[in-house]
Structure formats: structure tokens, C-alpha cells
Amino acid sequence: MEKKDCKILIIDDERELAGVVADILKNEGYSNVESAFSLKEANEKIKKCQVHLILLDVMLGDGNGFDFYERLKNEGIFPKLPVIFLSARDEDESRLHGLGLGADDYITKPFLPKELLLRIGAVIRRCYTIDENISEVILGESLVSLDGGTVRKNGEDITLTAKELTLFSALYRNRGRIVTTDILCEELWPDGSYGLENSLIVHMRHLREKIEKNPSKPVFLKTVRGLGYKLERA
């Protein structure tokens, strides 16, 4: 599935907020965004067409988002439909209640647009396989092919190992931002990564050797001391 096919339904009685969230999403490439300003309207829209993700306000004019979500789950039509709560209620209890119901995330207003996109992206990636339109990344003199798992450097094709490709994809998804060693370890070893930080360093060194022109002075794959790594925007 591509980003533009992923149908996102925003349910919020604040029209201006629903509007700006839709704008932010469209700007990021999620072109299939719909808004509903009441639970009644949302019900109709969900029944009419396939929705891939719901952004749900908690307190709406005609009811409570928590109840709506529970009903949706109990009806069993879309048991796996991911839902992210977007709420102005920041109390621990409220957050725990939402997540306890099985929601995929709970974001409190006011959110930063970037933060919202990242968290939506994470949920979508977890629930669907998203094809990034870009299959090739140019980094200086290297060309990384995400499809083939290869790097073309100095006219030579170098194959990336599975771990190296996972590592690169994780950094690429967050390009321009620091990704902590903890998250990278989790990506590489989802079944438990305790004590594998040194292996991460080894994988990173190999990845650098394959991508960077001068691996000891990396231009793209930067280490952020004490925190993690960062792939600079090319």
C-alpha cells in the first residue's frame, strides 16, 4: 500500500482542528484524508468505505470517543482498525484508559505537527506494509537501493546484509533526526536486545564502510554521542 491509498478518518467536532490536521497529513503525502465532525457522521463514513486509520477526539458534541471506540470494537466489523486518540485531556488516567481499551496511541493536544506525523507514521507502519515511493537514496557519491538492498559506490555494487538494510531503513525513515540506540536495537532485534549495543556498533561500522566515502569521517551517518545515530538529509 502506498501512503496516498491509506485512508485516514479524522473525527473531531472542532472543524478548524480537523481541517488543519487534514492539511498536515495531505502535505506529508497522505492524500486520502476524510473528516467527520460528529460520531454520527463518523459512523456513516466508516460504513460507507474502507478506513485504514482513525484519529479520534475524546470529547465530542454527540458522545464520548472512548465509548465510540469500544462500540466499534464490539461490533467486530473492523477488529484490527488502528485508532489514535487525539485528546485535550492530559491526565494519566485518561491516557491509560484510552490505551487500555486497545488504542494504538494517545496523543495530547496541543501536539507539534511533526510529532503527530511521526506517531501516525509509526502506527501505520506497524499495521500495514507501506511502500515508500522512493526506492533509491542518493548520499553523496553513493546510491542506496532500498528495494535491492545494495549500494552502488564507485561503480561497484555492494550488497547490504539484512541487518544493515533494517538499520538503514530505520534511519532513513527518520532522516534529519536522531534515533536512539535503544530504538535501533529494538528494530534490529525485536525479540529482545538487552546487551546488544556493541553489536549495533559493529553493524553501524559495516554500514558506514559501505556507504561513506571516508568511513572514519562520516558525512551522512553521524554518531550522536551518548544518544544514538542520525542520517543527515542529503
Next chain:
Amino acid sequence: MRIRGERRAQFIINILLCAIVILFIDLIIYSIIVHESQDVYETSAGEIMNNMTGDKGKFSLSVEESVKLHSNNEFAFIIDKEGKTVWSENLPDDLKNRQYTLQDVAKFSRYYLEDYPVHTYVVDDGGLLIIGKLNSKIWKYTLEYDVNNLLLFVKITPLVLVVNIILLIFISLKLYKSKQRRREEERVEWIAGVSHDIRTPLAIILGNAQMILNESSDDRIKNKAEIIDKQGVRIRALVENLNLSSKLDFGTGRFIKKQVQMSVFIRKILTNIINTLDEDTVSKFEFDLNIEEGLQGKTFLINEELVERAIINLINNSMKYNEEGCTISINLNENNKNTVLEIKDNGQGVNRDFLQKINKKSYAFEKSMGNHGLGLKIVKKVAGYHRWKIEFLENDEGGFSCRMQW
């Protein structure tokens, strides 16, 4: 806390004064009543005997005194040793021609004579003068007390009084406290409500500012949008701090603690902060994270929301007061079996006066700072909530430092 103690002392003194004033007023009222109330018998026995003439069983009262007796609605009679009435004046019908036995005398001298309240007086030659009141309501009772009991009563009276006053203070304090508590709860709810109502409009502002930044190609407009965005983020931090501050002040048990791997937690927070800064700001500041090897895997029982807020506030504080840039260090170390989390910068630091103020006990600190330094105030409260020792100081490099220890 000190001011609150003073206020309570003042309150107790006020109640004490009130109790004393009430006691005084009571005493005055009683003494006026006692003083103003008339004698039960307006005609005294002495008066009658003085105006009585006659001997050998023949008595006669002066006309004046007789008139007085009548107008006072009183009667009088004298009985001799045998209980025979030898003289009477204004005697009611049911008492006429009566012979009194010793038993009768014993009864009426203590209680009533046919429901008439009477008063006895010994006459010289072995007789009795009885003065009674017609149609009158008089309560009569004979008191008999052991002197020891009476002394005890005198002794414990002040004690009873003191106990009463203490009880009074206790009850009023309880009432005062519950009222205070309700008012505080209302305040927390009010602030929560206001901050809730600000959240949605602020999300709309931040979202639109970002959209202008994304879509506009005019640098001047982009610049303005950036200002809106920056200030919006500031308001966001303020709203969150305000809400948290009021909840920390009065809420109890609303923050859930759990075991958290501190190293991962701090890395996540710092990364989030750096990732949301604009490039211009990132280039000015250097962030330096040092976690002692032995503490990497260690977990601590904390409330994530609060500790995250405290760390964010300290970093924001360092960035705010060193606009030209500085190095901000976060250190997590072990020191004599205690864990120390230090967040410091090598910037321009703060003056001693300020340090002294923020190191004061919470309430005085609050008063001297007013609404400024809400961020640091929360840091203190978060440390207090987790029972951590906290200290603000000037470090070796002359910058500002906050050390939390547990």
C-alpha cells in the same frame, strides 16, 4: 510552609480570644440577671418580727407591715411548740385552722407547704414564723455536698474550661481545613478546565503555523510563521507547567509511578528535545549525556510524566538564559550508594541572590518568585514528589547546575 504555620497560629489565637470574650460576655450577662432579679420573699422575717408586738402568745403586726404583706401577695403565720397556729396574716383558706406535726414542719421547711413556697424563721420563745408566697412560681431545692467534692469541683473547673477551649479549636480547625481543601480542589479543577480549553485552539494555531511554513515561499512570511510557532510552543510548555503545578500542589495519588530504565528514558527525552529544535538552535547548543556504566541497565520507580517535565524544564531554562549558546550536560552517576542526576550548563550562570531564593523552602520560594520561574518551581515539586534531594548551584564553570539525588 512557614507562612502556613503562622497563619494557623494566628487562627488558634483568634479562637482563643473569641472563647475568652464569649466567656466574659456570659459572666456579665449572668451577673446582671442575678443582680437584677428580686429576692424571692420581699418581706423579710426580721422586718416582720421588728414590727410585731405582743407577748405570751398574743401577737399583732403593725398596720403598715400588714398592708405591705398583702400587697406583696404574701402570707405569714407563727406556730408554737405544739404546732398550733398562734398568729396569722393573709392566710390562704386551705391553711386555716391547721395543726402542724413535726413531720409537716420537716417537709415544708425543705419543700413546699401545700404547694406554697415557704420560708421558716425561728421565733424567740420556741415558735416558728412562716412566710409564704401566694400564686407564685418558686423553685426550691436543698443542696447537700461533701466539702471534698466541692473542692474537687473548684479544682477541675479550670481544667474543664481548658478542655472546652481545646475542643473548640479542634473542631473549628477541622472545619477550616476541610473548607480549605475544597477550595483547593476547586482551584485545581478550574486550572485543569482552563488548560483543557486552551489546548485545542493552541493545536490549531501550531498546525496552521506549520502549514504556512510548509507552503509559503516568501521568507518574510515564513519568518513570521516561525515566530508564531515558537511562541505557540512556549504557551504549550506554560499550559503544561501550570496544570502540572496545580496538580502537584493539591492532587494526591494522581501520578502513577512505575519502574523505568533511567538511561533509556533520559536518552529518549533528550533526543525528542533535540529533534524538535530548529537547526539554528541546534547549532548553538551542545548536548552532552553521560551515564555511568553501572547505571545503564538500572531501573527506578518514577512517574515518567513528571520526571520528563523536570528534565525538559531544566534544559529549556538553560537554553532560555543562554541565548548565544552553551553546552548542556546531563549526568547520571552513583555517589556513595546514592544516584545523582545533574543537569548543568557552562553558560553565564545566575546570581547568588537568585540561587538563594530558589533553594529556599517551597512556600517562601513561591512567594519571592511570583509567577516567574514556574519551570524551576515544578522541578522542585517533582523532586519533592519523588522524595529526592534537590539543590541548585553554581558549578565550576560558572554555569547553572541542578543536582537531584536519591
